[in-house]
Amino acid sequence: MESLNSRIRLLWIAQGAIVAAILGAVLVGVDRIVVDVPMGVIAAVIAVAAILGIAYAVRLYQVWQFELQDDALYLERGVVTFVETAVPFVRVQHVDTQFGPIERALGLSSVVVYTAGSRNADVRVPGLTPDRARSLQDTLRELAVESDTDDAV
Amino acid sequence: MNRLHPLSAVTLALRRALAGLFVALTVVTGLAAFVDFVSGAWMTVAVPLGFLLGGTYGIVYYFRFEYEITDTTFDVSSGVFSRRSREIPYRRIQNVDVRVGILQRLLGLAVVSIETAGGGNTEAVLNFVSEEEANRLQREIRRRTAKATETQEKSSADDLEDVPAADSESARDRNEAGDPIEHPDETVDGRGGEPSVDHESPSTAAQRRDHAKREKSLFGLEARELLLYSFTSFRPAVGAALLFFVFIAIDPVINHLLTVAQPVGGPEDLETGTAGNYGILTAVSFVYAVAVTYLVSVAYTFATYYGFKLSRAGQDFVYERGLVQRYSGSIPAEKIQSVTVTDNPLQRLIDYAGMWIETAGYGPESSSGSQSAVPLARKSRVYEFTERLTGAETPKFLSPPELARRRYLARYSIIAGVIVAIAFGVSLATTLEQWYLAAIVFLAVPPAAHLRYVNIQYFVGEDHLVVRRGFWRRRTTVIPYYRIQTVSTRRSVFQRRLGLASVVVDTASSSSFSMTAPTIYDLELEDARDVNITSRKQLQRTLRERAQDDDLGLTVDFT
Structure with a gap:
């Protein structure tokens, strides 16, 4: 993790x-x-x-942790409600890197993973160094393409 | 390129003209109030000018609005000053709806809406076309969608070494419908707007037309079921609409309520009256409001679902309903995300239930992708339909541990406590003294907790996950594993203390009735993790299987 x-x-x-x-x-x-x-x-x-x-x-x-597992991006987060989410690579629609003004000042950026799901359709991994964010984005993109099936919405 | 029905030029022009008139009126009034040299006399010029300009805009808009059915996309270009041309690939279309209002029906017109999964809005609205054109569009789009899907499936199947024998349900269906699978030149790309029929032999073309036309009836809502459905469903939205009506016509409503309440001891008018009088007036008003809401809701449901009919055309579901306003729509079976069986306490009492299918698009009125497939039928039939449609086995439901019930007891006790506290607060501010009577709500806590608990059930099946929840509107959702988008395990502070967890299974359906994705509440942590892991594994397995086999996963002939 x-x-x-x-x-x-x-x-x-x-x-x-x-x-x-x-x-x-x-x-x-x-x-x-x-x-x-x-x-x-x-x-x-x-x-x-x-x-x-x-x-x-x-x-x-x-509490915040994440991991690239065999089939999915797995995240653990939450103080009041602890949430463990698995985002299967097959389900990734697109991946963004984003940073706001404060994040930029701190030299941080976020990776946002979008799925076609109804709610919480976007999963955000904050607090990554820009390099890590970019490499995570690339990895996720490759994994998403690799596992792509003919099952779009 | 096609235009809308000429009559829509008239309505468009009228609507824009009125808008122009209104704008002119507002602008002149506003300017006259603040700028000296502008006077109210300008109205005589400005208002007709606004009307004319608006009308012209409407007419130009009509001429600039064009749509076309091409081989691979449905194109719409519109806009007077800023042009927008939109191409919707057939494969991405979730549903095509046709709406016919009462006036439109008299004039033989219809509104066609085309939905995709993207965005919150309807992607293309043709307001309006003639009824034949609407039916033609619906049919053509359906036919082309089916073809696009087929071609794609074929090309992906060619890549595989072992092409599966065409013995799957859907493949057999297509063969018997006479659709040619061998058409190597029928690729999705190229050949612009040329009608593809030219490339087909006359007999296949005829067969295809026949196939598109041939609708097989699946379910018709009988009079008895319609009445039962009308009387047993409650629409809170109607209450909100009535509240709005009360808001704009407050005086007549109050007078009416006074006359109704008077014979049973209500006050003469709002000024003179004792506390008892007012109490009776409040009670009468409340009962009256509930009764009116209920009756309007019954009438609304009756009018909306009158003449409901579900049939299938090829691999699509086609429905029709409505008394005053007719709705008809088609939903490609391959777009179905999940299937939900709903029932409320009254319907459970008479052993009836309804079945809804959910897509990622947005329905004509509910602003969600749920479409009623079977509004109401005997429970045994609905369950049979659901099992046959999804291919799920009869669920052997599991319940969360007893511990969960304790949680609901605690939760509802807190809510009851808050109600008593509010009553106490009110008693401080007003002359009401018996605030402790509010403690009666505590009596409702144990049954409420129990009912919530017994209605939470789940089943982890071979190919499906079945999630049941809710008491007032109980929903039993069947989710095929291959439709799962994300899986989460959630644990609040309270759940962590009891070692419980909830599993949220998200699909792409745009709304699952309530505001939350299907959730199995309050499992033991270990079970929750099991469900989570199983779902993920099964998702991968079913996706692999589907990649090899072009099985739809659904049986369209489910009745």
Whole structure:
């Protein structure tokens, strides 16, 4: 099983921080417009949200793993709900590499695997170095072509 | 290239003209309010101008809209300023639907929709063509789809060393229908828009026409079944529609409810009345709303499924239904992803059930790929149909462990607790004092948990996975292994504590009734992993088998 690049924690922590900041902003707004919210309460809420965010990011990183098996891309992820997904290579429609602004700053990128499935039709493997992402994309593409059957939707 | 029916030029022009008129009206009104030199008097010029421009646009649109049946694709080009030409390969077409509304029926018109698996929208809508043209299109597309599939199968079969003997069900079917399998020059590429019939001997062409025309009836909904179906199905969407109606006509509705509630002790009007009065009014309104919703839903179901008929033409299913608005459509059997048997408590009580087939396309009204194949029939018949259609053996259902029921007990207790808490909150804000009466909902917790538990079942078959779930609308889905897209095992925090897991089996069907892919809930972790691994292995095995053998995996003559 392969783990993600450890820098992905920073991305997730940043996302948690953004949520905490939004929460803080909302509370400040409530304080100004609706009822008085003591400064201490706001600080405490932000602090708790930030700590939870960090804990979540760390735990998610520990949990996230993926592996190329004989017939499928296999992933394990999830903190609250732990999900193990197998994406058979035959079912891969196309494979993308993507990165957002924060990911780019951290030198990370994601591989997104699309299937014809109804829900969760796309499976994302985040936190890969650009090289690893490209090699994973190539491997998946080759495996998908290799196992191609005459069974498109 | 073909155009739409000339009458659609009229409707298109009218529709655009009205839109143009409306735009002119809005723009002038808006400008007059903010800009000084624009006055309301401009209307006299602007409005007719908008009307004219819109009308012209509509007419030009009509002339710029063309469609064509070519050898390999169905082409549509449209657009006045920005042109769009779209080519849909026959092999990718999921279903072809024909819709005939009441006015259209009087004028002999029809709307044809062509669906593929891609995107959320219908890929091509011909609004509208004459009824004969609609039928011709449906037939032609079906015929060409069948041919494209056949040619492809043949070319892939040639690559293999051992061409399987033509003794599989589908191959025999085609032979007996007289379709030539030997046609080496009939490749999918080349030969542009030339009608392929030219290359065939007259007798095969005749046979083929015969084959396309020959429809074999599979199932017709009888009057008794239609009535039972109408009275036993409930459509929550109708409730939402009625709510909207109430919203726009609030005063007459309230007056009407007041007059209805008065004889049984309702208040004179909304101002004067005691708490008891209001209570009665609320209760009466509620019962009334439920009754009206139910009746409208019955009428709707009756009108939609009136005259339902399912037949097969070649390897396609063809259905027809509707009283006011006629629907007809065709679904290629090879596009079917899964088959689902549905029943609700009432239908179970009288031992009836319905069968739906699911594709990756989008149906005419449900915005999902489920099409009713058998709206309602005796349970034994429906199960027999399902088994014959999919070739699945009679399932020997397994249940999740008893532990799962405990989970539902806990879950529903929490929900009941929340309801009581809300009641308490309401009692703080209003004069209601008996909030603790809400605790009565706890009585419903054990039966609810039990019913949820007993309706979760699964069966891991030779070639299929059967998943059953739901109490109000129980769905038993038969998934052929070769249709599986992804398999997941999910464990929430609570499930992990109990050592349980859910298995989600995703197929390409665009909607499986509820918002979730077929899921087997709360298995023991080990069993869940077993199901997961088995599904993956069987997927690979069945795909290999299908590659060698052009067996469709479905029996089209299932009744």
